[in-house]
Amino acid sequence: MATADQRTPGTRWTPFLFLLPFLFFLLLFWLIPLVGGVKMSLQANGLGQAEYVGLAHYKALANDERYFTALRNSYVYTLASIVVIVPLALWLAHLLRATFRRLRPVLTFALLLPALTPPSVLAVLFLMVFHGRNGLLNQLFVMPLGLEPVNWLKDPDFILSGLVLQTVWRWTGFMTFFILAGMEGIPRVYYEAARLATGSRWRQFWHVTLPQLRPVLLFVAVYLVVDGFSLFSGAFVLLGGAGGTADAGLLAITYVYQKSRFFEYGTAAAISVSLLPLMLLLLWGCLFLRRRTA
Amino acid sequence: MSTQRKNRRGVLSLLLLSPFLMAVLVPFLWMVLGMFKTNAEFFQPLAKAFFPANYDWKNVADLLGGEWVAFWNVFGNSLGVSLGQALGAVALSAAAGYAFARFTFSGKRLLFVLAVALILVPRQLFAVPLFSWVNALGLSDSLLGVMLPGVVTGLGVIYFTQVFRQIPGEYFQAARVCGATEMRVFLTVLPLVWPALLSYGMIHFILAWHEHLVPMLVLTSETKQTLPLALAKLYDVSQRTPQGVQMAASTFAVIPTAVLFALCHRKFKSSLSEMLAH
Numbered sequence: 001m002a003t004a005d006q007r008t009p010g011t012r013w014t015p016f017l018f019l020l021p022f023l024f025f026l027l028l029f030w031l032i033p034l035v036g037g038v039k040m041s042l043q044a045n046g047l048g049q050a051e052y053v054g055l056a057h058y059k060a061l062a063n064d065e066r067y068f069t070a071l072r073n074s075y076v077y078t079l080a081s082i083v084v085i086v087p088l089a090l091w092l093a094h095l096l097r098a099t100f101r102r103l104r105p106v107l108t109f110a111l112l113l114p115a116l117t118p119p120s121v122l123a124v125l126f127l128m129v130f131h132g133r134n135g136l137l138n139q140l141f142v143m144p145l146g147l148e149p150v151n152w153l154k155d156p157d158f159i160l161s162g163l164v165l166q167t168v169w170r171w172t173g174f175m176t177f178f179i180l181a182g183m184e185g186i187p188r189v190y191y192e193a194a195r196l197a198t199g200s201r202w203r204q205f206w207h208v209t210l211p212q213l214r215p216v217l218l219f220v221a222v223y224l225v226v227d228g229f230s231l232f233s234g235a236f237v238l239l240g241g242a243g244g245t246a247d248a249g250l251l252a253i254t255y256v257y258q259k260s261r262f263f264e265y266g267t268a269a270a271i272s273v274s275l276l277p278l279m280l281l282l283l284w285g286c287l288f289l290r291r292r293t294a
Numbered sequence: 295m296s297t298q299r300k301n302r303r304g305v306l307s308l309l310l311l312s313p314f315l316m317a318v319l320v321p322f323l324w325m326v327l328g329m330f331k332t333n334a335e336f337f338q339p340l341a342k343a344f345f346p347a348n349y350d351w352k353n354v355a356d357l358l359g360g361e362w363v364a365f366w367n368v369f370g371n372s373l374g375v376s377l378g379q380a381l382g383a384v385a386l387s388a389a390a391g392y393a394f395a396r397f398t399f400s401g402k403r404l405l406f407v408l409a410v411a412l413i414l415v416p417r418q419l420f421a422v423p424l425f426s427w428v429n430a431l432g433l434s435d436s437l438l439g440v441m442l443p444g445v446v447t448g449l450g451v452i453y454f455t456q457v458f459r460q461i462p463g464e465y466f467q468a469a470r471v472c473g474a475t476e477m478r479v480f481l482t483v484l485p486l487v488w489p490a491l492l493s494y495g496m497i498h499f500i501l502a503w504h505e506h507l508v509p510m511l512v513l514t515s516e517t518k519q520t521l522p523l524a525l526a527k528l529y530d531v532s533q534r535t536p537q538g539v540q541m542a543a544s545t546f547a548v549i550p551t552a553v554l555f556a557l558c559h560r561k562f563k564s565s566l567s568e569m570l571a572h
Contacts (some may be wrong), residue, residue, distance in 0.1 A: 014397065015397035015402075017476070022451065034415065092314060095310055096311070112559075113319070116548065118521065118547050120522045121325075124541075125321040134340065139340060169318070182570045226414060233506060272420055275419065276415065279415050282414055
């Protein structure tokens with residue numbers, strides 16, 4: 001680090017003075033509930049019961065078919081949303097950069113509107129989009145193609161696609177905004193250098209834009225994974241906390257919610273804890289990528 | 295590029311963007327227009343009655359008059375919780391980010407890993423233990439019990455670490471020569487990064503405004519509801535709230551975040567671009 005000698009070490013405790021408030025709240029409202037969750041997963045179901053049951057909840061989950069359905073759905077949902085949103089957002093950002101300068105802020109804002117909308121409002125909007133025969137999706141896309149209207153929220157073959165569509169609609173504009181900001185931060189000289197080396201736009205994109213956008217894309221992917229696995233609103237918006245026909249839309253976090261609703265707090269906590277190894281893997285991945293970028 | 299070619303490119307991209315714009319805006323338009331519709335109109339096929347027969351403000355007046363929910367009370371609660379959470383989060387993460395960017399200290403790497411872990415494992419994943427802990431602290435059914443857990447954020451810490459890294463070292467040196475204390479240095483640097491402070495505050499406000507799961511668990515009494523909870527109640531079929539009133543409430547729930555973003559988004563974007571350019 002070139003600037004290391006310019007950063008004052010201060011006294012030994014100075015940095016902790018600045019960190020203290022954050023650490024205090026981190027301990028109070030994150031670490032303690034997290035440990036509480038692990039503890040809860042080892043206790044009998046019901047709140048405030050201290051009877052330890054060991055790994056019984058985990059053993060029960062290992063034989064629980066719904067749990068594995070939920071996990072599988074969460075993986076498919078999250079991966080599909082990343083695979084669709086990232087290229088789409090890159091393309092939209094590219095289009096926004098190519099349109100008239102004056103329109104750009106308005107158009108970006110319009111695309112971003114879904115991300116600013118509370119999930120409970122989205123739930124109402126989606127009723128109209130996905131609603132049986134009269135829904136927008138069927139009226140505008142499915143039926144004009146000469147296909148039978150799809151019952152998006154009832155047909156088990158389509159529920160998960162409906163969920164992915166929902167998350168794409170909700171987050172693409174938001175991610176486009178971040179990618180656009182990232183693109184505008186890439187120094188012009190890089191492109192000029194690339195133009196001298198190669199004429200092709202595609203190669204400019206591949207060799208300049210994409211590597212420069214790596215931090216943004218990492219952020220986008222992490223955001224979508226967290227949203228897909230740990231935040232309830234996506235599933236809630238479409239299915240209201242139900243798993244849908246044949247559990248086709250049951251996500252891991254929906255299952256946590258369902259178990260909590262029936263006061264099976266131990267099981268619910270065990271499901272939450274079982275997601276932690278995946279998050280640890282992701283944490284390691286993020287730090288690894290960060291070191292490589294630096 | 296010649297002007298003509300540039301114009302052609304602009305028009306073409308606008309054409310390519312338009313289906314996406316439509317896909318986003320049509321549902322919102324439907325929501326806003328829904329405010330004026332009667333129930334009978336509302337349930338007609340869209341092609342027949344996308345626009346209301348007449349623009350009647352009765353639904354809006356009923357909602358704001360508190361006929362269905364104590365709207366202003368709920369709105370005020372949401373505003374208070376979200377503002378408090380945003381301010382708290384900005385203060386905590388700016389200070390922590392400053393420490394990460396400016397000092398070397400033992401345990402720094404571990405703490406940084408913890409901040410990333412905080413992003414990956416949001417408190418909502420452990421909503422039930424959090425809820426029972428909030429109860430144990432004596433904060434059950436209080437707005438403070440919703441607000442305080444929300445002030446700790448990993449995203450904010452990492453964002454501000456990047457922000458403070460951009461400030462040239464000479465600046466600190468000058469402050470030190472003048473004999474300023476560390477706290478003084480921090481406070482003089484803050485105005486330099488105000489677009490970042492504003493931007494993060496905005497993002498956090500939006501996240502807080504949307505929050506549903508934790509308030510649902512913590513808040514029980516009628517007078518302490520936040521907007522998402524009140525909306526859920528309005529939408530509940532058993533309440534028989536007119537559709538127009540539901541649409542009015544939905545529209546009013548979007549307005550604050552939309553206005554806030556519209557006001558700040560240029561600053562936010564340029565602050566992000568600058569950060570990513572370094």
